[in-house]
Amino acid sequence: MGKKSQTSSGNSKSFGVYMKRYWQLYAMLFLPLLYLTIFKYAPMVYVQIAFKKYSLVKSIWELPLADNHGFEFFIKAFKNNDFKYALRNTLTLNLLDLLFGFPAPIIFALILNELCFKHYKKVVQTIAYMPHFLSWVIIYSLALQLLAPTDGLVNMVISKMGFDPIPFLNDGKHWIGSYIGFGIWQNFGWGSIVYLAAIAGINPELYEAASVDGAGRFRKMWHITLPGIKPTIVVLLIMSLGNILGGGFDRPFAFQNNLVMRVADVIATFVYRVGIKGLQFSLTTAVGLFQSVVGIFFLLMANFISRKLGERGIW
């Protein structure tokens, strides 16, 4: 795309020639753009609910402004204990995900890359992708079957060996471990695809040259493979950082239970419970807006730092 836009920024004659040649591509791009406009940009009009007193039956343009110059619901949110818990938990869980979940696919890709048997590699790869296609509801059912205190398989084995069952799902600290663990399990195989693709793009001559120079496996990995996929790592890291206050809804929602809500309630589930179930649309729109603003801040910062460090960033 970069090259094309350079040529298209030339004079109008070459633009016409260019469009005549590539119009099919632009016609195809039209659909995704339309999708973004309808489903991502048009709903942004409703962001104003955060600053207004919401009512179902009035048009959003007629809604009265909320108190405190429209910031009533932001103030309310920050006075809400549940929101504070949710904010803290979102940050904790996402940071832990980043800390343990982010390197996992990289390490897996590196290991997979070193395998000599092509067929074995394919089989391992395919098995590792599988969990990605399971919904979190199913994964939680699996987790229950495995980890429930009395009926779970793992705990039954532990009990038979004469130890106390481990409260994987019903004690805050253990729950965090299970939550992060299942997150890694679900995603590392799928996440490694991008890295494997990046590794495949590295010039094999580099490896040959390194072998000639007497480099072993780890040397090659350290000096060729890792630097080769560094731009990919950085781009993905930036995107993960942009999502630091985001995160999916279904994973925490499926894993929550009444005993762990103090560590398990995240912003997405808070918004669902208070906003949609409790019908406090203004309050939770304010929370959502706050979440997005912080997300953008992190994204910009990470991009800025990566550029300072000499990487390409995401634009």
Add this chain to the structure above:
Amino acid sequence: MKNKVLSVLLASAMVLSVVACGSSEGGSAPAAETPAADTQAPAAEAPAAETPAEPAAEATSSELTDGKFAETRQITVEIYDRGNDGGSDPENNMYTEYIKKGMLEEHNVEVTFKKVPRWTEVDDINNLLAAQEAPDICVTYSYPTVLTYAQMGGVIDLSEMIETYKGDLTNLWTWLGDTNMLWDKDPKTGTVWALEGKRAEQQRIVTFVRKDWLDKLGLSVPTTTQEFEDMLIAFRDNADTLLGSDASKMVPFSASYDIGWRASNIITSYMDPNITDKEYYINGFDDRMVTQASTKEAVRLLNKWYNAGLMWKDFVLYGSGDTTEDDMIKAGYVGAFQHNWDYVFRNGEDSINANLKRNVGEDAVFIPVDCFKNSAGKYSKWLYSSAGDRKIFFPTTNDEPLASLLYLDFISKPETIKYLQAGDEGVTHEVLDSGAIQIIAATGDAIQNSGKNIDYTITCNGTYFGDEALAALSLAYGYAEADPELVDQANKIAMADGLEPKNVNVGEITAEAGVGDTLSAKRDQIYDNAVVASEADFDSVWDSYLADYLSSGGQAIIDERAEKWAEYFGDADMLP
């Protein structure tokens, strides 16, 4: 060349599909948005705005002739979907056909049913209301939900319509009476956001115990809390005798995450027998009694049981509507539990007692027991109020409020209630020599997904058959496959020393709007965390979770209720 033709084709196909998408998008977008703003609001106001000035007869004659509309009207009605194994389609069965036919013949109204999952009804109806897709007639057990919507202007005020059309709604008025029709009438503004269905039966919660286990261990039926506890300990200690190789699956006392419901007999037995109306009302927002002063000590007992291995360790992990616990009970691993008074009799061949008989043996059976005495020596337990049951309301998206009221009138007719509850003779019931109606197991379309078809008789909950004497005579025969003697026993125990809730109508408590779901979730968290805490931590866990509940809106409700009480009743401790 071939490639080029192909790519042009592909591209134009895509553009075409986009245009098609775009136009349908454009077409539906305004339709989805405007009902809230334009078309619906006048429709909601119209009857209220027009009718009050005109006398009833004139207003009715303009729309109805002999109770019939000139042109066919359409309404949609919410129906609970219980997802029963092998049940009938809730939207389309023998009973829906009866209603549809009757409504069309008598009122020229076409009825469509819209199912909503029973166990997540509040969530689902919220979503439907928010999406402007709610059925014309909505029903819920949660008044705060109705109130929240009413405050946003999303619910039709029925106060004038029900008076104006009183002449056309005789069945409804006769069956519900002033009490239920005007139960929610605001004492100041006079609004009626919802009509309250009537409870024909008031039994609530009963304790069940495995009779065959008692016999096997030579124990007598427990009659005090202590004897009940001793029995649980005996179950635990004799797991090998009772369950053999499944001994590790033994659960002496089972409960779900909803402790407030599933230990209700215990919690109520701890309540001060002389509690004042005022005290009960002020802390009465939550029907699980979590903020009542006595509840903590009741939960301490459960906490002791939990730590002594008398309760199921995994109970918190399974959410609302999950069948794991029921399956355990049906498989015969559970010794005792508390639940709806008829819980073990429900669903004919799939009932708990029928399953036990099949899975465990002829003599395996749950019997109702009464053993939680309060300090006055009574087996007190809360009953349902005969009024104030399910709340029926019309969202403002309903542009046929009159047709909807006629629907309510139709299903409140004694004949309709009788048919919906009893079905056809020989198919769903038999008439005994005494004249009592014995419900028999039905198949296919005739299966009632809810006991007495209460999901269809939304103005009537419980055995009525259109005749109170017949209902009383038939009560024990209301469950296919169940032993009438046991049903009768459960009924008597459920009613023994029953406490009837009173209606404290002081208008809207504004603090209650919008917090119902949050607070119920927090209430369950208090109960669950306190039950599973170590005995040493019990106090601190209870206090910290309760403090969280109070600071999240619980205290505001208590304060506002206290204020309103003072405003209406002054210093009085009891209702007049």
